[in-house]
Amino acid sequence: MAKQILSFTVNDEPVDVLVQPYVTLLDALREDLGLTGPKEGCGTGDCGACTVHLDGKPVASCLMLAMQARGHAVRTIEGLGAIGALHPLQDAFVRLGVPQCGFCIPGVLMAAAAVLAETKHPTEEDIRYGIAGNLCRCTGYTKMIAAISEAAEVVTQGAAR
Amino acid sequence: MRRFDLATPDNIDDCLKLLAERPAETKLVAGGTDLLPQMKNGLIKPARVIDLSGVPEVHVLAPDDGRGVRVGAAVTARQLERDPRIQSTYRSLAESGALVGSIQVRNLATVGGNICNAAPSADMAPPLVALDAEAVIAGPTGRRRVPMAAFFTGVRRTVLAPDELLLEFSVPAPGPHSGGCYLRHTPRRELDIAVVGVASQVTLADGVCTKARICLAAVATTPVRATAAEQALEGQRLTPQLIEQAATLAIEAAKPISDQRGSVEFRRHLVRVLTRRTLTTALARASA
Numbered sequence: 176m177a178k179q180i181l182s183f184t185v186n187d188e189p190v191d192v193l194v195q196p197y198v199t200l201l202d203a204l205r206e207d208l209g210l211t212g213p214k215e216g217c218g219t220g221d222c223g224a225c226t227v228h229l230d231g232k233p234v235a236s237c238l239m240l241a242m243q244a245r246g247h248a249v250r251t252i253e254g255l256g257a258i259g260a261l262h263p264l265q266d267a268f269v270r271l272g273v274p275q276c277g278f279c280i281p282g283v284l285m286a287a288a289a290v291l292a293e294t295k296h297p298t299e300e301d302i303r304y305g306i307a308g309n310l311c312r313c314t315g316y317t318k319m320i321a322a323i324s325e326a327a328e329v330v331t332q333g334a335a336r
Numbered sequence: 337m338r339r340f341d342l343a344t345p346d347n348i349d350d351c352l353k354l355l356a357e358r359p360a361e362t363k364l365v366a367g368g369t370d371l372l373p374q375m376k377n378g379l380i381k382p383a384r385v386i387d388l389s390g391v392p393e394v395h396v397l398a399p400d401d402g403r404g405v406r407v408g409a410a411v412t413a414r415q416l417e418r419d420p421r422i423q424s425t426y427r428s429l430a431e432s433g434a435l436v437g438s439i440q441v442r443n444l445a446t447v448g449g450n451i452c453n454a455a456p457s458a459d460m461a462p463p464l465v466a467l468d469a470e471a472v473i474a475g476p477t478g479r480r481r482v483p484m485a486a487f488f489t490g491v492r493r494t495v496l497a498p499d500e501l502l503l504e505f506s507v508p509a510p511g512p513h514s515g516g517c518y519l520r521h522t523p524r525r526e527l528d529i530a531v532v533g534v535a536s537q538v539t540l541a542d543g544v545c546t547k548a549r550i551c552l553a554a555v556a557t558t559p560v561r562a563t564a565a566e567q568a569l570e571g572q573r574l575t576p577q578l579i580e581q582a583a584t585l586a587i588e589a590a591k592p593i594s595d596q597r598g599s600v601e602f603r604r605h606l607v608r609v610l611t612r613r614t615l616t617t618a619l620a621r622a623s624a
Contacts, residue, residue, distance in 0.1 A: 179342065196342030196385075199372070219373045220441045221527060232414070235440040238369045242342055243389050286440065307526040308438020 183244045185210070186254025194241045201225045203241035204251060212252035212281040216310070223309030226282035227251045233289040235308075252281035255288060263329040264288060267322035275313035283309045287323045297327050337375050341384045348393045348474055351501060354386050356476055359498035364388055366410045367444035369437065370453040388501075394448065396504060397422075404508040407469075409448025409501075413460070414439065416447060426507060427621065428463035428516035428535045428614075435459050435520060438527055448502045451484075454492045454558075455529075461488070461559040462535035462551035463518050469507040475500035485551075488558035513540040515621025517614040520553070521606050530554045531598040532606035534586075536614035538574065540622045545569045550582070550611060555590035555603050562586035565611065574619050583612035 178193040185208060194203045204210045204227070213236055216222035220235040227236045228250040236249075256262030261269070264287050274280045283306055290297050290305030297305070302323045311319070345351045355362055363382035365371050366389065374380045388394050394410040397419060405421065407429075416422050416433030423430045436445050436459055450460045451471070464484045471482045475497060482495050484505070489495060496502060510516065516537040522528035533553035539546050548569035550562040565585040572578055592603035 195339070197337050197339050199337075218376060220369055220437060223438060223440055226440050229443070232443045233440045234443045235369070235438075238367075238372050238441065238444055240342065240365065240368060240372070240385075240387065242344060243365075243368070243387055245344070245390075289439070305439065308440045 179242055181241055181245055183246060184248040186250055187248075196240070196242060198241050199237050200227070200239040200241045200244050200249070201236040203244075204236065204249070207241075210251045210253050214278055214281060216278070216282075221310070222279070222282075223286060223306075224279050224282040226285040226309065228285060228289065231289075231292065233286050233308075250285075252284055255284060262288070263326040263333070264291070264323065267326040267329070268319075271318050271322045271325070273315060273318045273322050275311075275315050279309055279311045279313075283311065283319060287319075287326070290323065291327050291330050294327075295331050297324070299324070337372075338378065338381050340375075340382050343384060343386045344390055345386065346390045346392075348391060348501075348503065351386060351388070351391060352474060352476060352499070354384075355501060356499050358384065362386060362498075364452075364501055366394070366446040366449045367412065368449075369441050369445040370449055394503060400506055404506065407447060407505040407507060409452075409504055410446045411448075412443055413437070413445045413447065413450070414442035416460070417442060425509060426463070426467060426516070428466060428518040428537065428618075429460065429507070431518040432459040432463045432533075432535070435518075435530075441527075447505065451487065451505075452494060452496065452502055454488055454490075454494050456491055456557055456559070457530045457533065457554035458559070459518070459520060459530060459533055459553065462533055462553045463516065463537075464505060464507070465551040465559055465561060466516060466535040466537040466549040467507050467510065468549065469505045472503045472506055473500050474503045479503070481506065485561055491557045510537060511539055513622050514538065514547075515618040515624070517617035517621065519610050519614050519617075521610065529597065532592075532603050532610055534607065534610035534614045536611065536618045538569065538615065538618045538622050540574075540619075543573055545572055545574050548582075548615075550586055550615070552586065552590055552607055552611075554597075555592040555607060557591075560589050560591075562589040562607075562611065564588055569615075574615070576616070579612055579615045579619070582615060583608045586611040
């Protein structure tokens with residue numbers, strides 16, 4: 176049960192890291208790479224707090240073995256935007272005061288980013304469907320939907336310019 | 337999670353060799369969305385796990401020489417939900433894929449995993465049975481094909497031997513004037529497990545039903561075909577009255593249990609309602 180070399184891309188950087196074969200992608204990101212944005216809520220794929228992108232698609236990183244990410248591109252909330260250069264979603268979440276306790280927010284943002292990548296002018300239904308896999312125990316969904324909707328227009332206008 | 341060895345083969349032959357070494361202690365992982373929770377809570381404790389994600393053969397989603405479509409065991413629920421060919425010709429399969437877990441789960445969860453996990457409530461099982469799909473199984477002595485209607489042998493039990501693996505599904509094209517539909521009842525719209533699921537598939541010729549398939553989920557130890565209901569439809573013009581009769585006949589095929597999700601009586605009621613609704617939609621789609 177020796178550690179294995181996991182070679183993949185994390186937030187656009189090539190990474191080689193030694194991981195135990197039985198750890199999840201979430202644990203490797205948090206414990207081995209120090210990326211503590213993705214959270215473990217339930218550990219069974221029900222809450223969405225661990226959502227990251229695998230080759231651009233949102234996945235539950237608690238349900239994947241770390242080694243299954245070999246050769247793939249992973250993006251975490253740390254790679255969505257940066258301080259001073261927030262992603263339009265992050266900017267809208269801050270401006271509208273979406274986060275309450277904040278635990279679910281990294282996962283919600285990654286799920287929302289996938290909605291925006293797939294749909295230019297998402298309807299409220301598109302947004303609700305896109306974040307249906309993310310539980311917010313503060314129940315702050317109304318502001319989330321408003322912020323994602325605003326960000327979608329910012330992204331679309333940015334692309335048009 | 338309890339410790340295990342992980343093998344990451346890049347072809348089926350290596351997979352089968354690894355599997356043959358100690359089949360009883362080995363588990364195959366594709367998406368992991370059923371397997372990892374079972375391993376985390378200690379329900380299963382494999383000494384070795386073989387990862388199928390690097391094996392190209394199980395990822396195929398392609399036409400089958402004009403006869404239908406090949407759906408690799410590691411094709412994800414989200415792929416089935418969004419693939420235009422699956423949406424147009426194998427609609428019930430796309431509908432069932434769209435109902436599994438959340439988007440985050442569906443991007444990982446595979447059709448082969450849903451089938452091999454063999455839960456009586458597996459959403460993707462009824463459409464595959466109703467579409468007369470066959471499972472293509474690879475083993476040490478070669479390949480064999482098993483009709484999906486004969487694949488399940490009990491709760492979490494299938495015809496797969498410990499040294500075999502599920503390669504893909506061969507799904508025949510339903511042909512012109514065919515329509516299908518999968519519906520399930522759940523108290524919540526998202527992230528829930530079917531109390532009852534029903535897939536219906538009908539083919540028409542000159543307004544007469546030439547073929548009908550109805551498969552029920554979560555009302556027996558395995559997905560079951562409602563053959564008496566199918567026979568009532570074949571050779572007939574499908575009227576609302578006949579569909580209602582078939583829906584009532586479908587109850588005979590159900591042998592449900594009462595549990596926290598629903599009572600025997602409620603499940604029998606759902607079989608009738610969902611059979612009627614899926615047949616009505618399948619007929620409309622076949623007539624379109």
